[in-house]
Amino acid sequence: DAGVIQSPRHEVTEMGQEVTLRCKPISGHDYLFWYRQTMMRGLELLIYFNNNVPIDDSGMPEDRFSAKMPNASFSTLKIQPSEPRDSAVYFCASSFRGTFGYTFGSGTRLTVV
Amino acid sequence: AQRVTQPEKLLSVFKGAPVELKCNYSYSGSPELFWYVQYSRQRLQLLLRHISRESIKGFTADLNKGETSFHLKKPFAQEEDSAMYYCALRLSGGSYIPTFGRGTSLIVHP
Numbered sequence: 001d002a003g004v005i006q007s008p009r010h011e012v013t014e015m016g017q018e019v020t021l022r023c024k025p026i027s028g029h030d031y032l033f034w035y036r037q038t039m040m041r042g043l044e045l046l047i048y049f050n051n052n053v054p055i056d057d058s059g060m061p062e063d064r065f066s067a068k069m070p071n072a073s074f075s076t077l078k079i080q081p082s083e084p085r086d087s088a089v090y091f092c093a094s095s096f097r098g099t100f101g102y103t104f105g106s107g108t109r110l111t112v113v
Numbered sequence: 114a115q116r117v118t119q120p121e122k123l124l125s126v127f128k129g130a131p132v133e134l135k136c137n138y139s140y141s142g143s144p145e146l147f148w149y150v151q152y153s154r155q156r157l158q159l160l161l162r163h164i165s166r167e168s169i170k171g172f173t174a175d176l177n178k179g180e181t182s183f184h185l186k187k188p189f190a191q192e193e194d195s196a197m198y199y200c201a202l203r204l205s206g207g208s209y210i211p212t213f214g215r216g217t218s219l220i221v222h223p
Contacts, residue, residue: 042215104157
């Protein structure tokens with residue numbers, strides 16, 4: 001298994017542009033998580049899905065952020081419009097309930113200028 | 114609600130020195146505690162779990178319920194230990210979703 005796959009690895013965009021981050025979880029995992037990592041706040045849980053259904057999005061900072069999981073093998077995190085303070089590393093992770101096989105992707109480093 | 118506190122954002126030591134990364138938690142029940150490590154520009158990886166009582170890469174961590182702590186220790190730090198370390202808590206038998214601390218950056222100087 002290739003693990004959790006995120007794309008792109010790096011994204012540089014201008015303020016006001018739409019940004020879409022992608023994640024492919026490990027096959028068979030029924031939980032998917034989106035995290036944001038910054039120096040100031042560490043690792044923040046933005047949203048998580050169980051069986052493709054969003055369970056808790058209370059960590060999503062603003063309405064500019066949205067996430068979808070149209071099927072078990074794909075999820076997106078969208079920021080529209082993007083702002084410089086959104087610059088961070090965004091991690092996706094997946095796991096299988098009942099175990100702590102919590103596997104992280106390599107992250108997407110987002111820079112909004 | 115459960116909470117994980119890592120009081121040090123940065124810990125700087127010299128090679129061969131002992132290392133202790135602090136983690137305190139607030140929860141009245143029986144938690145499961147974990148340490149994750151993130152090497153430079155890599156993904157987070159599970160380092161160890163308290164229920165395993167194992168030593169990984171020379172690191173150990175003991176759950177102290179009296180002090181509600183789960184400090185990560187290593188007697189002799191190596192340069193390759195330089196990384197970001199996150200402590201995480203999960204409620205035993207409860208919510209599956211772990212709570213992470215803010216992380217401690219460990220720098221080991223040659």
